[in-house]
Amino acid sequence: MGKERVAVVGIGQTKHQATRGDVSMAGLVREAAKRALDDAAMTWADIDAVVIGKAPDFFEGVMMPELFLSDALGCTGKPMFRVHTAGSVGGSTAIVAAQLVQAGIHERVLTVAFEKQSESEAMWALSLPIPFTPPLHAGAGGYFAPHVRSYIRRAKAPDHIGMLVALKDRQNGLKNPYAHLHEHDITFDSIKDSMMLWDPIRYAETCPSSDGACALVIGNESVADAAAADGRKPAWIKGTAMRSEPTLSAERDTVIPLAGALCAADVYRQAGITDPRRDVDCVEMYVPFSWFEPMWLENLGFAEPGEGWKLTESGVTALDGDLPVNMSGGVLCTNPIGASGMLRFAEAAMQVRGTAGEHQVDGARTAVGHAYGGGSQFFAMWVVGSDKP
Amino acid sequence: MTDDSTDQDEILSAPLIIEYPFQRTTGPVIGAFLTGLRERVLVGSRAEDGRVIVPPAEFDPVSGNDLTELVEVGPAGEVQTWAWVTAPHDKHPLDHPFAWAQIRPDGADTAMLGAVDAGTIEAMSTGLRVEPVWADERVGHIDDITRWVPVASGEGA
Amino acid sequence: MVLTRQLDPITVAPLWPDSVSIAALQARAMLDSGKATEADFAEVASRSRRNALDNPKAQLAWDRSAEEVLSEPYTVAPLRRSDCPPITDGAAAVVLAAGDVARSKVDRPAWIRGIDHRVEPIHLGLRDLTVSESTRLAASKAGVADGPVDVAELHAPFSHQELILAEALGLGVDTRINPSGGALAANAMLTAGLVRIGELADRVMSGEARRGVAHATSGPCLQQNLVCVLEGEEA
């Protein structure tokens, strides 16, 4: 079955902060949505359907928050859907929205993802005291740190790689006015001297807890053509893919997850990418702990197994490198969990639209957005391009 | 699941209690509603079609645009629909039989939820006039209204 | 009590209004509007559980008259115990296939002819609780009225909600409503809508129904509604 050509024609995000004490949950979500509508030169009435994503309901303690947010997003009388795939949800949500347009069901879909972490604390919600089980999981860091250690051993990576990633992403974040963390005085040594929280993960190698939202308007070919004619460049969606795998499988490779590799292979096939290292101009990937940059470089095919850290070490992934990674500062600078995946997808779209401001990669024509979630069990990716497919 | 002979009595279960404080930011519109409760005042927001919505909607339910005009309503109002709870749950606001009611404060065009302490089901009716009973110590929380009570005849009209 | 957590987190949820009470507000509005009586509610409750006698997967099935239901005390007036759904553990799965794949798997596929999903404001004060505008809109988009409806499987957890939905869907006397017993016979909440689609599909695939409508709901007092039209092929 043929798919319609679709594009991102509007992008909005909030200023991300530890606590957005000035807005309600609904107000936060609207701040991003309104900016996306303005960017798309549309009003609420122009939207056919709304797709909302966020991570577990426990985080804010509102069950199925899409129900009460429907008023805020102008959903009355419209189709409204909620997507939930843990940390990858922002990416999955954008893909569901894109598919509603690709399938020809709607012409213009607003998609929004958010988290207001200040209303509660995600680490508590991720460490529920499950009966019969020792309380060992100290949040996501406690879960992922052993996998990072496995990577370091398998790849024979030197210790400083994680610190290099943290330094790069925090410095990239300084160029992004929406980023939560703006650490002007960060240095390699300050990262090295920061507390070892979940050995081998240091405090300065972890993501913050943020309040924030991201929104995209996705339109069909005629909507995108009209935007282009109006001087508002669309980001054409060249491929979308989602994959998942069981968390507790004896067959599972937690360093190079199969589902992540299959997701990448699928999205590259759709986008006609045969050598991602050569064909992709920049990548925005989901790196909540710094060591995940080299891990995902391998998982997504930008490097051979065991070689990802060498790209980081040699500066290939720097903003002025050959393959810039996390130009926005990434999850390490901004982590409103439910929105984090969509922020990656949005940054990729901004790059190919040429609207990324100070963190723009010159001449970016093909960009990859990536998100993962759960215990590395959900993966979502898209490839966007400046040229119509 | 693995063996039909499993004795159901051997399936283990244990209480799982989930409790969080949830500190919510209100934004200016809901914040004004809570400020009003603290000051013993009910406020609603005026929608684009002129209706006054209470609790105030932050956004127009039809157009989706921001609503910015807050107006004082009530505090007395009229029961629009109600449900009689014979056996209150321990989380309910009252520990004896009461009515949940959608109450439209005077001057408002929509209703808000409240617990009406009417004594008996016979004392409840659609159209009943009620007024809020304010907590002695109010902090800007929906619980600042401890309950609603019928307005004695001849009062509050 | 968990369902209170889906209401407005600042102005409603802290009051902990339980889901039966919220539904009862809607039932009272139905009575006050003159659109239905408590006897009408009882008829729905009685018919649903009687239909469920033929459904081996139902949780709650019995043969009691509407009069017997009316003699029950109120749970949350004006709702009686029999107007409310049971609390259910359950799951459902449906396999979808397109075109020739569907034809190769079953003799008589239940084709999805239309499906639509619409939402309304969560605040009860912003809605007329005696109608379901989002269901009406979804039914119109899904093309319910484009042909006769032999069977309707409606996700109406409370008896009065069936009456609201039947009106919103424009169902007439020729439509058999909830032959499975509906959500009053088993209500594993977030799967009860999918069960409706499965129940209808079974009837279409078996030839018992030619064309039917399935419905799913979510949120307080039918806030969000999905309508799905299934149709069989004549051999």
Added chain:
Amino acid sequence: MVDIRLPESLRGVEPVRSVRTPAQLDYEFTAGDATSRFLKGITEKRIIGQRATPTSRVYVPPRGADPELGAATPIEVEVAQTGTVTSFCVVNLAFYGSVMEIPYTSALILLDGADLSVMHLIQEIPADQVRIGMRVEAVWRDDADIEPTLESIKYFRPNGEPDDPNVRIPGEGHGTGLGSWVGGVAPTEAIIRNPRTGEGGEVR
């Protein structure tokens, strides 16, 4: 922020900006059949896993199904109380609800005879001396304190055996842990394959 027009009565008073809305929800957690059987074994100080077929992977603790095969795991297998550390982290962070004293070492331990690592504590060794490949053994609570919980194993400690130099890090070198891309080869031809669906490329 939008400009709000307030009624006269609220002008000049300190506005409410946030509100506390605590919530407590009471659940009854049901362990299910597989976990209940496993925990029954724990009360007898035995560690019992499950597998789908006589040759398939042994899951400890069992979940009742083998996720790769998509099959139930009716065969019970008692595994050893010794195992190998496949990875670990040292937690230096106190967090809400935790009764653990920091720092503590939380490790993935592959019990001898099992195919999936369990997460548990390592003690009786300084945290900075814990190693991948280290051999460990279970230390149980006193008999009187044994309950149907994995906490009846107080922790694991070094058992004195030499490290296992060939420790299998989860997924590595078996199953699908094949890595992904092979230099210069198009990713669509990459050597990755899903053993169940066949999706992906050929096995190297």
